[in-house]
Amino acid sequence: MNSTPTLSLGPATTDRSARLRAALARRTEWRGLALLAVVVVATLSFEPLVFTAYPVTLGRVALIGLVALGLTAVILMGELDLSVASTLAVAGVVMASIPNVALGIVVALCAGLLIGLVNAFFVVKVGINSFIATLGMLFVLRGLAFVLSGEKPVRMADIEAGIAFGAPIIGPITPRVLIFVLVFIGLQIFVTKVRAGREFYAVGGNRQAARDAGIPVSRRLVTGFMLSGFVAALAGVINTMERTAADPTAGSTVLLASIAAAIIGGVALTGGRGSIVGTLVGALSLGIIEVGLTLSGVQVDVQQIFIGGVLLLAVITDPASFRAVVGNARSFLSGRRGETPA
Amino acid sequence: MTADQTTPEAPGPVVIEAESIVKRFGGATAVDDVSIAVRSGEIHGLVGENGAGKSTLMRILAGILTPDQGEVRVDGRPLTGGTRAALDAGIALVHQELSLVPELTTAENIMLGAFPTRLGFTNARQLRGVAATALREIGVSVDLDERVGRLSVALRQFVEIARAVARKPRVLILDEPTATLTPAETDYLLTMLQRLAEGGLAIIYISHRIPEIFRICDRVTVLRDGQLIGTTPIRATTPAALVDQMVGREYKLDLQIRRESTPGEVVLAARGVRAHRVHGVDLDVRAGEIVGLGGLVGAGRTELVRAMIGADIRTAGRVTVTAHGRTRSISSYQSAVRNGVAYVPEERRTDGLALTMSVAENIALPNRRRLATGGVLRRSRVSAFAQRLADSVGLRPPDIRKDAGDYSGGNQQKIVIAKWLGRNPKVIVLDEPTRGVDVGAKAEIHRLIRELADQGTAVLVVSSDLPELLELSDVIHVIRDGRIAGTLSGPEADERSVMSLAAGGGMVGKA
Amino acid sequence: MKRGTRPSGAQTLQWVSERGIFFFTAALVAFAALFIDNFVSIVNITDVFHRAAPIGIVAVGMTFVVISGNYLDLSVVAQVATAAVVLIAVSNSAGLGLAVLAALAIALLYGVVNGVAVGYLRANAVIVTLSTTFVGLGILRWLSGGSIFFGPPDGPIRALGQVKVVGLPLSALVLVVMTAALAFLLGRTNFGFLIRSFGSNRTATRLAGVDTSRVVVGAFLITSLSAMVAGFVLAAFSNTAVSTMAQGFDFGALAAIIIGGTSVFGGKGSVLRTLLGVIFVSVLTNILVLSKIGFGWQQMAIGALIVLAVSVDTLARKAARR
Incomplete structure (x- = not known):
């Protein structure tokens, strides 16, 4: 077949620099990276302590980012999981209620997987929009956390294990940070290298095409929700270990923070666009802003204003909505120009 | 009539056959007792007007739809079990609407649903290798790692074909693959298909463009209103005969229906309109006049009318509406409506009505x-x-x-x-006003359009339904590649003249 | 799959999804009146209304955003608290009139910012209102220092909070009046018509020549004004205000809207349904409280109701399509 004629359509991207440029243009994390750059430069000049005290900063990033990573898997498929914060609380309470630490961790993580399965059941089998199904689960699980805990914090039976868990293990790296890094690496490999993970993009980007190509869409959705539930439960376990107690109200701010991290990192709520790296970038930005502002003596409230502003900026500068606005303005102007008397 | 199974031209054994297929949607019968058989090494043309049931039949062959009656057989074995089973049996469908995932790369899109894996991990080398082979087989060079969302429309069309070819299919079905291609690209595609057929592939080729059918097909099947009209070897028919079969005798143009019209002053005037897929169009519609826009699917007709009335972005040009002696410029869709423009969109369920x-x-x-x-x-x-x-x-x-x-x-x-x-609109723009409408309602809608014109409304109609276009219009502009390819009126407007203007770009390599 | 002979199960589902809330609310109230001790008492009924009124007012207003197909307005949490704090803090220093004006200006600002970002810039409503919640609550806590504000014990706000109309607190009357007014606005006026039409099919509405971006801004403005009224009611009830006082109003109001039977995909629903949803949730919560059943179970009940209501609606639609 060497002799077959070849049709050339569009510019060939054979030379190295063009290839590189094309590869860079593919990324979706640019806005997130731009923000991160600004944040890093600003904190370096105003509050370099953020980076000398990097264990603190990393801990903060891990706190914000862990749940966000699992959530990203669901958002990539164009779905949402509002139940993550309640899952975190339930898993924490479940773990603390079981005297044996190891057994507690296993049961809590299984609870996370089960919750994901239930979410997926309503979305896939019943056919409810995931926003509503997981909103219902948000209430149910929050209630469950209260019922299981008797409406008050539950102390871990083995406090020693908790204290040991909070201590740094490799240099200044605490287990929380280590687990965060491991989850990041795992998910990054999953969505870039594993077949099922790659197909998440197809499920979110063009669901009909995914079905037509024979991709088991329902199974991918189940995987996504179970991943999200598992990671949320993992965050619940870590919280409980570090505090040696589980609070049924734990994680109330986690939901909104993790959505914010994903959006800032360029993950599109419509599905099919974004990356795990993007979510990491978003979590890093948010974490550094928070720690930087805290160290500069700025109150928590003002930090919130910052984060809200950044998020608003991220969502209204989304390329899609930006194009719509520019397009409207252009056609309006061209119409106006035509209106001048000829 | 049933499919002719003893045609000498057909080169190999029958690979896929459909027998007595019936498919209904709600009350309407989209495919009514149709049988078709395609042989290995054959390019089998499938023609018919819009709504004749071609796409439905192909979706049944590809396992996307389940027939209400009848059976699809591959190598004599009945095919059941949906898309997956059809894919496994070697049936590949290249859709009319693109079915690619914009965020995945070219290679990944080609291998979508069939990623080679090792322990669940995608085997990137093998994936790129198979994709590259498929692209080489169809002779198109595309960056394997580019996101498909950034490719041109034509390239995406070839990526779709590469995806089908990568599955090593036994039957390849293409639904209007040339609608968005330039003449050179079309020419290339047709040569490529012939080469694939020589390799033993059975190809079903759906197209409106008659010259393409005559250039590459061995046999051709005609559908009309969901029914099988006949299957003939291409050498035993002529373009004219084929058009007659597609259009049907009872639908012969009745010149009696044409109105006596005495158009008034220009109401809707467009100058130098440019937009997505529209490359500079001047157009006038007078009071009491029905202007028809003909052309092939994808020629830019819908884009043109939407840009004219401000429903979509217009990059250049001026459009005015004149009523009661005052001329107003249309700067937005709302200003169009305010100045007396009415718009009946192509997709009434999604764009026309709050259901x-x-x-x-x-x-x-x-x-x-x-x-x-x-x-x-x-x-x-x-x-x-x-x-x-x-x-x-x-x-x-x-x-x-x-x-x-x-x-x-x-x-x-x-x-x-x-x-x-x-x-009481001054201008009414109708896009495919009777697509998917039963015959009775069609006549009534035509009556309404004529009444509007008689009352002095300026009417602009886009239609792919040739008899409708010819019956309704006082003047027909044929659009091709975003420009007016020609204007026809009175006795010079007939199916052949419209078709030849419309397909002008498609008459490639015709001896 | 025969046409014309729909199974009766599908009909039952459809009935439940369309008329169910009216029946279930009546049944629940009747059940409570008959079997729950202390349910029918002035003290208890007053308490139910006191609790239902603020979140109910938010919910009837937010119905506009939901019916317009924009999911919800998360920022009501910030809006309600801001209105309450501004009412008490500003009237303490500059008088009631100025306080109301300031709260009104803030409500309009919220409505316009949310509405413009969603309507004109086509941004996702969940994210936009999430970010305005961050900003709004941040500003409120920063300026208020997170402290609790008290009105003077003999001030006009306190007095209004004590007013009773035919035995019921003024807040109940405000809820009823707001529901009536907004039901009229949504059901009978051109503006409400456009909201419903936009929610049912935004493209068709745009192609009818409607400035749909303005419709979206309108929906958010109504929600913001309702949130302001809810903040006033909340402040008057306790004569105190604090930045955390409206926690849970966002999803709580949405829960009532969904349980009332308004579709989150827009187009379908009504203000009256939302009121019924609010009453249903409040009475149910009250029954659970009177039966000494804890907060956890109440939350689980609400969550289960949401999933149940939407499941019935989804399954009914699936059955009807067959």
């Missing part, structure tokens, strides 16, 4: 100001107004409290027209 609202509310929507006092809608006024219009368009049953979604396609189209009639 979960009542007929009365749908009709009231563009007329709400005059049905309200101080911003409060008067219910009695709304229902009297809506009832009058529903009666005047012949809605059946004329129950304005029912949801618009409960009505059939033809009645829904009447509701869309009714809501604009209430505004």
Whole structure:
């Protein structure tokens, strides 16, 4: 077949620099990276302590980012999981209620997987929009956390294990940070290298095409929700270990923070666009802003204003909505120009 | 008539056959007792007007739809079990609408649903290798790692074909693959298909473009209104005979229906309109005149009318509406409506009607100001107004409290027209006004369009239905590649002249 | 799959999804009156209304955003608290009139910012209102220092909070009046018509020549004004205000809207349904409280109701399509 004629359509991207440029243009994390750059430069000049005290900063990033990573898997498929914060609380309470630490961790993580399965059941089998199904689960699980805990914090039976868990293990790296890094690496490999993970993009980007190509869409959705539930439960376990107690109200701010991290990192709520790296970038930005502002003596409230502003900026500068606005303005102007008397 | 199984031209054994397929959607029968058999090494053309049932039949062959009656067999074995089974049996469908995932790379899109894996991990080297082989096989060079969302429309079309070829199919089905291609690209595609057929592939080729059919097909099957008209070897037919079969004898143009028209002054005027897929169009529509826009699917007709009235972005050009001696420029869709433009969109279910609202509310929507006092809608006024219009368009049953979604396609189209009639439009733009509409409703919609013109409204109609276009229009502009390829009126307008202007770009390599 | 002979199960589902809330609310109230001790008492009924009124007012207003197909307005949490704090803090220093004006200006600002970002810039409503919640609550806590504000014990706000109309607190009357007014606005006026039409099919509405971006801004403005009224009611009830006082109003109001039977995909629903949803949730919560059943179970009940209501609606639609 060497002799077959070849049709050339569009510019060939054979030379190295063009290839590189094309590869860079593919990324979706640019806005997130731009923000991160600004944040890093600003904190370096105003509050370099953020980076000398990097264990603190990393801990903060891990706190914000862990749940966000699992959530990203669901958002990539164009779905949402509002139940993550309640899952975190339930898993924490479940773990603390079981005297044996190891057994507690296993049961809590299984609870996370089960919750994901239930979410997926309503979305896939019943056919409810995931926003509503997981909103219902948000209430149910929050209630469950209260019922299981008797409406008050539950102390871990083995406090020693908790204290040991909070201590740094490799240099200044605490287990929380280590687990965060491991989850990041795992998910990054999953969505870039594993077949099922790659197909998440197809499920979110063009669901009909995914079905037509024979991709088991329902199974991918189940995987996504179970991943999200598992990671949320993992965050619940870590919280409980570090505090040696589980609070049924734990994680109330986690939901909104993790959505914010994903959006800032360029993950599109419509599905099919974004990356795990993007979510990491978003979590890093948010974490550094928070720690930087805290160290500069700025109150928590003002930090919130910052984060809200950044998020608003991220969502209204989304390329899609930006194009719509520019397009409207252009056609309006061209119409106006035509209106001048000829 | 059934498929001719003893044609000497057919080179190999029958690979895929469909027998007595029937498929209904709601009340309408889309495919009615159709049989077709395609042999290895054969390119089998499938032609018919829009709505003849071609795409439905192909979706049945590809396992996307399940037939209500009849059977699909591959190598004599019945095919059941949906898309997956069809893929496994070696049937690959290249869709009319692109079915790629914009965020995945070229290689990944080619291998979508069939990633080579090792322990669940995608084998990137093998993936790129198979994709590259498929691209080499069709002779197209595309960056394997580029996101498909960044490729041109033509390249995406070839990526779709590469995906089908990568599955090593035994049957390749292409649905209007050249609609978005330039003549050079089309020429290339057709040569490539011939080469693939020589390798033993069975190809089903759906196209409106008659010259393409004659250039590459061995046999051709004609569908009309969901029924099989016949399968003939290409050498035993002529373009004219094929068009006759597609159009049907009872649908012969009746010149008696054409109106006596005495157009007035220019009401809608477009100058130098440019937009996506529209490359500079000047167009006038006069009061009382029906102007038709003909052309192939993808020629830019819908894009043109939408850009003219401001429904989509216009990058250049000026459009004006003249009424009561005043000329107003159209700068936005809202200004168009304000100045008396009415628009009946192509997709009435998604763009024309609020299906979960009542007929009365749908009709009231563009007329709400005059049905309200101080911003409060008067219910009695709304229902009297809506009832009058529903009666005047012949809605059946004329129950304005029912949801618009409960009505059939033809009645829904009447509701869309009714809501604009209430505004006494100066200009009405109709895009495919009778697509998917039954014969009775079609005649009524034609009557309504003529009445509007008789009352002095300037009418612009886009239609792929040739008899409709010829019957309705006083003047026909044929659009090709975003420009007016020619203008026809009076006796010079017939199916052949419109078709040849429309397909001009498609007559490639014809000896 | 025969046409014309729909199974009766589908009909039952459809009935439940369309008329169920009216029946279930009545049944629940009747059940409570008959079997729950202390349910029918002035003290208890007053308490139910006191609790239902603020979130109910938010919910009837937010119905506009939901019916317009924009999911919800998360920022009501910030809006309600801001209105309450501004009412008490500003009237303490500058008088009631100025306080109301300031709260009104803030409500309009919220409505316009949310509405413009969603309507004109086509941004996702969940994210936009999430970010305005961050900003709004941040500003409120920063300026208020997170402290609790008290009105003077003999001030006009306190007095209004004590007013009773035919035995019921003024807040109940405000809820009823707001529901009536907004039901009229949504059901009978051109503006409400456009909201419903936009929610049912935004493209068709745009192609009818409607400035749909303005419709979206309108929906958010109504929600913001309702949130302001809810903040006033909340402040008057306790004569105190604090930045955390409206926690849970966002999803709580949405829960009532969904349980009332308004579709989150827009187009379908009504203000009256939302009121019924609010009453249903409040009475149910009250029954659970009177039966000494804890907060956890109440939350689980609400969550289960949401999933149940939407499941019934989804399954009914699936059955109807067959």
